[in-house]
Amino acid sequence: xxxxxxxxxxxxxxxxxxxxxxxxxxxxxxxxxxxxxxxxxxxxxxxxxxxxxxxxxxxxxxxxxxxxxxxxxxxxxxxxxxxxxxxxxxxxxxxxxxxxxxxxxxxxxxxxxxxxxxxxxxxxxxxxxxxxxxxxxxxxxxxxxxxxxxxxxxxxxxxxxxxxxxxxxxxxxxxxxxxxxxxxxxxxxxxxxxxxxxxxxxxxxxxxxxxxxxxxxxxxxxxxxxxxxxxxxxxxxxxxxxxxxxxxxxxxxxxxxxxxxxxxxxxxxxxxxxxxxxxxxxxxxxxxxxxxxxxxxxxxxxxxxxxxxxxxxxxxxxxxxxxxxxxxxxxxxxxx
Amino acid sequence: xxxxxxxxxxxxxxxxxxxxxxxxxxxxxxxxxxxxxxxxxxxxxxxxxxxxxxxxxxxxxxxxxxxxxxxxxxxxxxxxxxxxxxxxxxxxxxxxxxxxxxxxxxxxxxxxxxxxxxxxxxxxxxxxxxxxxxxxxxxxxxxxxxxxxxxxxxxxxxxxxxxxxxxxxxxxxxxxxxxxxxxxxxxxxxxxxxxxxxxxxxxxxxxxxxxxxxxxxxxxxxxxxxxxxxxxxxxxxxxxxxxxxxxxxxxxxxxxxxxxxxxxxxxxxxxxxxxxxxxxxxxxxxxxxxxxxxxxxxxxxxxxxxxxxxxxxxxxxxxxxxxxxxxxxxxxxxxx
DNA sequence: CTGTTAGCGCATTCAC
DNA sequence: GTGAATGCGCTAACAG
Numbered sequence: 182x183x184x185x186x187x188x189x190x191x192x193x194x195x196x197x198x199x200x201x202x203x204x205x206x207x208x209x210x211x212x213x214x215x216x217x218x219x220x221x222x223x224x225x226x227x228x229x230x231x232x233x234x235x236x237x238x239x240x241x242x243x244x245x246x247x248x249x250x251x252x253x254x255x256x257x258x259x260x261x262x263x264x265x266x267x268x269x270x271x272x273x274x275x276x277x278x279x280x281x282x283x284x285x286x287x288x289x290x291x292x293x294x295x296x297x298x299x300x301x302x303x304x305x306x307x308x309x310x311x312x313x314x315x316x317x318x319x320x321x322x323x324x325x326x327x328x329x330x331x332x333x334x335x336x337x338x339x340x341x342x343x344x345x346x347x348x349x350x351x352x353x354x355x356x357x358x359x360x361x362x363x364x365x366x367x368x369x370x371x372x373x374x375x376x377x378x379x380x381x382x383x384x385x386x387x388x389x390x391x392x393x394x395x396x397x398x399x400x401x402x403x404x405x406x407x408x409x410x411x412x413x414x415x416x417x418x419x420x421x422x423x424x425x426x427x428x429x430x431x432x433x434x435x436x437x438x439x440x441x442x443x444x445x446x447x448x449x450x451x452x453x454x455x456x457x458x459x460x461x462x463x464x465x466x467x468x469x470x471x472x473x474x475x476x477x478x479x480x481x482x483x484x485x486x487x488x489x490x491x492x493x494x495x496x497x498x499x500x501x502x503x504x505x506x507x508x509x510x511x512x513x514x515x516x517x
Numbered sequence: 518x519x520x521x522x523x524x525x526x527x528x529x530x531x532x533x534x535x536x537x538x539x540x541x542x543x544x545x546x547x548x549x550x551x552x553x554x555x556x557x558x559x560x561x562x563x564x565x566x567x568x569x570x571x572x573x574x575x576x577x578x579x580x581x582x583x584x585x586x587x588x589x590x591x592x593x594x595x596x597x598x599x600x601x602x603x604x605x606x607x608x609x610x611x612x613x614x615x616x617x618x619x620x621x622x623x624x625x626x627x628x629x630x631x632x633x634x635x636x637x638x639x640x641x642x643x644x645x646x647x648x649x650x651x652x653x654x655x656x657x658x659x660x661x662x663x664x665x666x667x668x669x670x671x672x673x674x675x676x677x678x679x680x681x682x683x684x685x686x687x688x689x690x691x692x693x694x695x696x697x698x699x700x701x702x703x704x705x706x707x708x709x710x711x712x713x714x715x716x717x718x719x720x721x722x723x724x725x726x727x728x729x730x731x732x733x734x735x736x737x738x739x740x741x742x743x744x745x746x747x748x749x750x751x752x753x754x755x756x757x758x759x760x761x762x763x764x765x766x767x768x769x770x771x772x773x774x775x776x777x778x779x780x781x782x783x784x785x786x787x788x789x790x791x792x793x794x795x796x797x798x799x800x801x802x803x804x805x806x807x808x809x810x811x812x813x814x815x816x817x818x819x820x821x822x823x824x825x826x827x828x829x830x831x832x833x834x835x836x837x838x839x840x841x842x843x844x845x846x847x848x849x850x851x852x853x
Numbered sequence: 854c855t856g857t858t859a860g861c862g863c864a865t866t867c868a869c
Numbered sequence: 870g871t872g873a874a875t876g877c878g879c880t881a882a883c884a885g
Contacts, residue, residue, distance in 0.1 A: 186862055197872045202864060212870060227656065232632040233578060234862030236569045237877045244612075244633075252601075253594040262589050265615050269622075274629055276580075277613040279601055286605075293610055296568040297580075320563065404799060433799055440801075460796050463740060463769055465776075522878055533856050538880060548854060570878030573861045857884075868873075 185226045193222050205230060236298065245486065246294030248278045248287060249305040255458040256475055257305060260327065263479020264303060271487065273300070284308050295321060301486045303327060323489035325497075327482055328372070337489055337497040339482045343373045343455075346471040346504035347380025350425050350453045353506055355388050357514045359423040359451060363414045364397040365407055365435060367427030374399075374427055377455065381425060396421065400431060407434025408441075415442050415450075422515040423451035429461045432468055436511065447513040457507055466510035473504045521562045529558050541566060572634065581822065582630035584614045584623060585641040591794040592811055593641060596663065599815020600639060607823065609636070620644050631657060637822045639663060659825035661833075663818055664708075673825055673833040675818045679709045679791075682807040682840035683716025686761050686789045689842055691724050693850045695759040695787060699750045700733045701743055701771060703763030710735075710763055713791065717761060729754070736770075738763060743770025744777075751778050751786075758851040759787035765797045768804055772847065783849040793843055802846035809840045 187205070191198045196215065203211045204219035236242040247264055249257040261277065268275050276297060278290035287308055294302060305327040307314060318324055318333040325337035354362055364381050367374035378397070385392045395417055400410035407426055411434060415421065426432035432454030436446050444450045446466055454461055454470035461468040481500055489497055523541075527534045532551065539547045540555035572578040583600055585593040597613065604611050612633060614626035623644055630638060641663040643650060654660055654669040661673035690698050700717050703710035714733070721728045731753055736746035743762055747770060751757065762768035768790030772782050780786045782802055790797055790806035797804040817836055825833055 184862095188862080198863080199865095199873080200871060203871085206864085210870065215870085229628065229631045231573075231634060231862055232629075233569055233572045233634050234877090235864075237567075237573050237879090238862080238864040240877070242569060251598070252588055253591065253598050255589065255591070258589040258594055261613075262587070262615060265588075265613065269614065269626070272629075274612050274614075274633060276610050277597075277601065278605070278610075279598060290605070292565070293568075293608075295565045297610060298567060298569050430799075437801075460799060463766075463796060464800060465773075520878095523880095524878080534878090535857080535880080536855060539855085542880085546854065551854085567878055570861090571880075573863090574878080574880040576861070855885085858882085860881085861879090862877105864875105864877090866873100866875085869871080 184231070185228045186231070187228075190219060190223050190226060190228060193226065194219050240298075242298050242300055243272060244274045244276060244297060244299045245301040245303065245483075246276045246278065246291075246297070246299040247303050247305075248280060248290050248294070248307070250280055250282045250308075252277065252279060255460075256456060256473070259475025260305060260479040260482070263476040263481075264483045265479075267480045267483035267487075280308070282306075282308050288313075291317065291321075301325070301490050303482060303486060304329065323486055325482055325486045325489070327478070330372075334496055335494075337482075337485045337500075339478060339485065339500040339502065341373065341473055341478070341502045341504060343376035343504070344380040344383070346455060346473070346506075347377040347425065348384045349504070349506045350455070350471050351381055351384035353508070354423045354425070354451060354453065354512065355384065357423075357451070357512070359515050360389055361418070361421045362396070362423045362425060363411075363418060363421040365410045365414070365424060365426045365431050366397050366399045367402050367431065369399050371402070371427075377425075377427065393418070400427065400434075402428055402431060404430045404434040404437070407431030408438045409434070411435035411438035412442065415439070415444070421450070423453070423512070426452065426454045428456045429454040429458045429468060429470055432470065432511070433460070433464055436464065436466075436468075447511050448516055451512040451515070453506075453512055455504075461507075462509065469509045469512040470507055471504045472507045474502065478502045520567070521564045522567070523564075526555060526559050526562060526564060529562065530555050576634075578634050578636055579608060580610045580612060580633060580635045581637045581639065581819075582612045582614065582627075582633070582635040583639045583641075584616060584626050584630070584643070586618045586644075587615055588613065591796075592792060592809070595811025596641060596815040596818070599812040599817075600819045601815075603816045603819035603823075616644070618642075618644050624649075627653065627657075637661070637826050639818060639822060640665070659822055661818055661822045661825070663814070666708075670832055671830075673818075673821045673836075675814060675821065675836040675838065677709065677809055677814070677838045677840060679712035679840070680716040680719070682791060682809070682842075683713040683761065684720045685840070685842045686791070686807050687717055687720035689844070690759045690761070690787060690789065690848065691720065693759075693787070693848070695851050696725055697754070697757045698732070698759045698761060699747075699754060699757040701746050701750070701760060701762045701767050702733050702735045703738050703767065705735050707738070707763075713761075713763065732757065736763065736767060738767060740766050740770040740773070743767030744774045745770070747771035747774035748778065751775070751780070757786070759789070759848070762788065762790045764792045765790040765794045765804060765806055768806065768847070769796070769800055772800065772802075772804075783847050784852055787848040787851070789842075789848055791840075797843075798845065805845045805848040806843055807840045808843045810838065814838045
């Protein structure tokens with residue numbers, strides 16, 4: 182069962198293939214009557230334009246590639262939704278690839294997307310080395326990096342201002358009267374972890390002359406990591422009245438640790454998370470956390486990519502996404 | 518800056534384009550020496566095969582289309598990951614489209630995917646009407662439907678056995694000694710809601726001669742819906758000792774309602790959810806729930822699609838996914 | 854084992 | 870306003 186092509190319609194309508202093409206693409210240079218007639222025939226025959234052939238002829242696919250570590254992670258799911266919606270609104274399709282933070286899978290995905298001749302490429306939290314990324318950036322445009330720095334004049338960059346997020350969280354806790362605030366710092370290698378540490382230190386130093394190093398504890402970025410690190414921290418520094426967590430899962434782990442250590446949240450220990458994943462609003466007490474507008478981030482990322490696809494922009498303006506604090510029930514004034 | 522093509526390599530190597538094609542596709546019929554020589558040149562020139570041209574020539578794209586209501590929903594995210602991983606393992610790419618349960622968006626997505634000439638199409642929880650779906654199924658193969666029934670000899674179907682899931686949950690509660698078990702039934706129109714009701718009734722009737730209708734309450738499928746419905750149910754039938762919830766969010770809402778009504782979970786009221794989204798393990802008490810293996814479901818869906826892409830299977834065997842109960846801390850024996 | 858010819862389905866460029 | 874010729878980059882089918 183062969184699919185109907187432009188030629189079938191041309192024959193049926195008694196015109197040339199070219200005229201059919203014009204009718205379908207609504208390019209003006211055609212009489213309204215013949216256009217309508219052709220469109221009717223196309224409809225009747227169940228014609229579906231072949232994007233593959235069109236792409237080959239025009240050298241543009243109207244497809245973009247999106248590479249993320251894991252769409253099942255709500256953070257990336259939000260970004261993906263923002264990108265998808267923006268793309269589809271402008272009649273572009275998106276290839277989605279998951280890497281599980283595996284460099285080989287990421288490389289393979291990128292090669293595949295290059296082969297697909299996508300009109301643009303978005304890499305989230307890329308694990309490629311700097312040289313690899315530079316090489317890619319030289320070869321492939323337009324390219325937008327989310328959550329990853331690069332020094333390349335033609336590459337778009339979208340970053341979350343994690344320093345600011347942590348700063349806001351700490352300022353809020355300071356304002357409530359907390360002074361002895363611990364940090365569940367996340368994985369030592371994490372880029373955003375470092376930024377959040379920086380924000381923590383900067384904000385703390387406005388009120389506390391010397392912030393003890395033993396108020397910080399690295400941890401795996403899941404619930405169990407947070408629980409273990411919080412237990413350790415509360416043992417080492419029992420006078421802490423508040424904890425800032427690397428992310429919401431870590432914060433939930435910290436809440437568990439508090440329960441185990443016989444501390445009430447927020448009375449005996451305030452807890453603030455980061456990211457504001459859907460879970461955060463649903464735990465009890467509901468988590469105060471630094472919200473990152475992932476959907477909006479995705480939309481703006483796609484918007485930047487579209488801009489770059491249009492003109493050959495030389496120095497695309499970096500986009501910095503500002504997180505903001507969402508105050509719920511896991512934080513309050515210190516008792517003492 | 519033109520991309521390097523097969524011809525560039527052919528010229529460089531002093532062979533025909535066809536020979537280059539053979540070398541790249543590793544089709545055997547070529548001497549190892551020339552193949553290696555060509556591959557080296559390709560590598561040096563930074564050649565990337567053009568999948569678009571290849572697709573046009575072979576009439577196969579090695580791409581598949583995946584349409585879901587929302588990847589940000591963990592249920593579909595799990596399925597999407599399973600599909601993606603299976604697809605990529607077999608060197609296929611996937612176009613992802615979100616519909617937000619909007620029929621127009623779904624229709625548009627399908628048309629776009631048809632235009633892309635995807636080799637296969639997967640529709641999750643399609644909102645198309647039966648006639649629309651029949652029409653699509655007649656026109657487009659291979660097609661696999663997830664979470665949606667259809668009577669069409671050439672369409673693949675993957676379903677979750679929700680009757681069984683609810684049955685297992687109720688059997689477990691009965692075994693614990695519960696007899697007065699309420700059902701937070703979800704949206705009346707929901708397909709899976711009806712199936713779960715059926716499972717509930719069937720299992721209940723093995724131990725309870727007449728299951729009162731006022732032990733059931735419909736609800737919106739979110740936390741607040743579950744909370745409101747549970748409050749109503751506990752008011753109307755205060756002697757209930759356990760609740761089965763339409764999904765995990767509803768179950769979390771029910772947990773809230775219990776707290777508000779002064780009931781402890783699980784002592785004064787056991788609660789069992791459905792789906793086992795990541796949240797379920799993280800709330801306190803951790804939720805006993807009916808686990809649906811979404812990732813596996815995705816993998817098997819893709820596997821079915823691959824089978825259908827291979828041969829022209831006439832009556833693809835329906836795949837029925839069996840959920841199973843995961844016992845955590847929100848359920849226990851009744852006190853009375 | 855290798856080369857030649859002929860398309861895949863469409864859009865671009867030029868005629869008319 | 871419409872048509873004819875040409876090519877996008879690759880592979881299928883044949884020939885040698």
